[in-house]
Amino acid sequence: xxxxxxxxxxxxxxxxxxxxxxxxxxxxxxxxxxxxxxxxxxxxxxxxxxxxxxxxxxxxxxxxxxxxxxxxxxxxxxxxxxxxxxxxxxxxxxxxxxxxxxxxxxxxxxxxxxxxxxxxxxxxxxxxxxxxxxxxxxxxxxxxxxxxxxxxxxxxxxxxxxxxxxxxxxxxxxxxxxxxxxxxxxxxxxxxxxxxxxxxxxxxxxxxxxxxxxxxxxxxxxxxxxxxxxxxxxx
Amino acid sequence: xxxxxxxxxxxxxxxxxxxxxxxxxxxxxxxxxxxxxxxxxxxxxxxxxxxxxxxxxxxxxxxxxxxxxxxxxxxxxxxxxxxxxxxxxxxxxxxxxxxxxxxxxxxxxxxxxxxxxxxxxxxxxxxxxxxxxxxxxxxxxxxxxxxxxxxxxxxxxxxxxxxxxxxxxxxxxxxxxxxxxx
Numbered sequence: 065x066x067x068x069x070x071x072x073x074x075x076x077x078x079x080x081x082x083x084x085x086x087x088x089x090x091x092x093x094x095x096x097x098x099x100x101x102x103x104x105x106x107x108x109x110x111x112x113x114x115x116x117x118x119x120x121x122x123x124x125x126x127x128x129x130x131x132x133x134x135x136x137x138x139x140x141x142x143x144x145x146x147x148x149x150x151x152x153x154x155x156x157x158x159x160x161x162x163x164x165x166x167x168x169x170x171x172x173x174x175x176x177x178x179x180x181x182x183x184x185x186x187x188x189x190x191x192x193x194x195x196x197x198x199x200x201x202x203x204x205x206x207x208x209x210x211x212x213x214x215x216x217x218x219x220x221x222x223x224x225x226x227x228x229x230x231x232x233x234x235x236x237x238x239x240x241x242x243x244x245x246x247x248x249x250x251x252x253x254x255x256x257x258x259x260x261x262x263x264x265x266x267x268x269x270x271x272x273x274x275x276x277x278x279x280x281x282x283x284x285x286x287x288x289x290x291x292x293x294x295x296x297x298x299x
Numbered sequence: 300x301x302x303x304x305x306x307x308x309x310x311x312x313x314x315x316x317x318x319x320x321x322x323x324x325x326x327x328x329x330x331x332x333x334x335x336x337x338x339x340x341x342x343x344x345x346x347x348x349x350x351x352x353x354x355x356x357x358x359x360x361x362x363x364x365x366x367x368x369x370x371x372x373x374x375x376x377x378x379x380x381x382x383x384x385x386x387x388x389x390x391x392x393x394x395x396x397x398x399x400x401x402x403x404x405x406x407x408x409x410x411x412x413x414x415x416x417x418x419x420x421x422x423x424x425x426x427x428x429x430x431x432x433x434x435x436x437x438x439x440x441x442x443x444x445x446x447x448x449x450x451x452x453x454x455x456x457x458x459x460x461x462x463x464x465x466x467x468x469x470x471x472x473x474x475x476x477x478x479x480x481x
Contacts, residue, residue, distance in 0.1 A: 125317075128313060143321070144325060158339065165393075265418070
């Protein structure tokens with residue numbers, strides 16, 4: 065694989081290889097937890113932890129992993145990180161643990177994580193693998209939070225912006241307005257639209273993803289057309 | 300990817316090693332998180348403290364175990380004014396934990412949905428829609444049915460099934476309390 069810069073790898077993970085909109089991987093957790101901004105944020109954080117851990121360790125061990133049993137070893141490594149984050153969430157962020165429920169343990173079989181272990185970390189040194197992990201995680205987080213925001217606004221008519229914050233010594237998700245410097249942000253932000261319940265159900269997720277994919281596709285096609293015209297093709 | 304072909308023994312050794320490291324890491328995490336969970340549980344107090352805090356029997360000043368597994372006696376000063384219990388019941392998606400308070404005639408004084416995993420935006424209204432659980436107060440066992448079935452509880456529109464499970468759960472918990480008290 066050609067040498068690429070660390071930043072280049074990150075950006076590739078966000079845009080060219082965006083796990084949700086381009087690779088269309090890991091739709092199951094995306095559908096299930098993108099009902100609100102806060103859930104999407106929590107899921108994105110848990111995912112990033114697992115994605116980075118898995119990429120780093122698969123890459124470190126890549127010369128030691130016997131090819132015949134690489135998948136079981138990937139799963140073992142991923143499982144370890146998922147179990148860790150599951151236990152950590154249960155102990156330190158109980159409300160988030162309750163909201164995400166089964167979808168944290170299910171990161172084990174998230175095809176994005178296994179996919180990157182197999183397609184990238186197993187073939188590249190540690191640093192590019194970290195970059196890949198960061199890029200893919202940001203891409204996944206961006207997709208999830210975009211979906212979460214759209215679905216929360218259309219489905220409930222309001223948006224609660226939450227952040228991970230420590231208040232009075234208690235770590236948790238607090239409304240953005242509770243955080244010093246952001247008190248001007250209303251909580252929740254109200255929109256004068258009739259809430260459509262379908263948007264917070266799985267069909268709503270499909271509709272939103274379809275609309276966003278269409279946008280993604282139109283944008284990338286436009287770019288390609290321009291490129292082709294530049295090269296002198298008649299379109 | 301490694302070029303050398305590992306023998307079966309090497310594969311076994313490597314798998315075992317990785318699994319062993321994973322086990323050690325997880326054991327350490329488990330230790331830390333269990334400590335934190337124990338702290339959380341201590342902060343929340345036993346079921347008696349939690350029932351008092353949730354106010355399922357509004358006039359109660361303390362709850363005392365009735366000797367059984369679930370049921371706690373609610374006292375206002377030294378007068379027995381009702382019973383409270385917290386239990387897990389079946390929901391549409393998963394277990395729902397309910398706290399139920401009744402007076403001495405087993406008429407409901409309060410219901411709280413402690414935890415649930417119903418469909419976000421629909422079934423989870425059983426917890427988020429405060430008007431729903433508020434309807435239970437003052438209703439006796441006869442009326443504890445959805446209004447569609449001739450009872451006094453109006454289901455949440457769009458979440459009738461979850462509403463039904465909560466109603467059935469309240470009946471179930473009251474039944475258990477009656478058994479334990481008598």
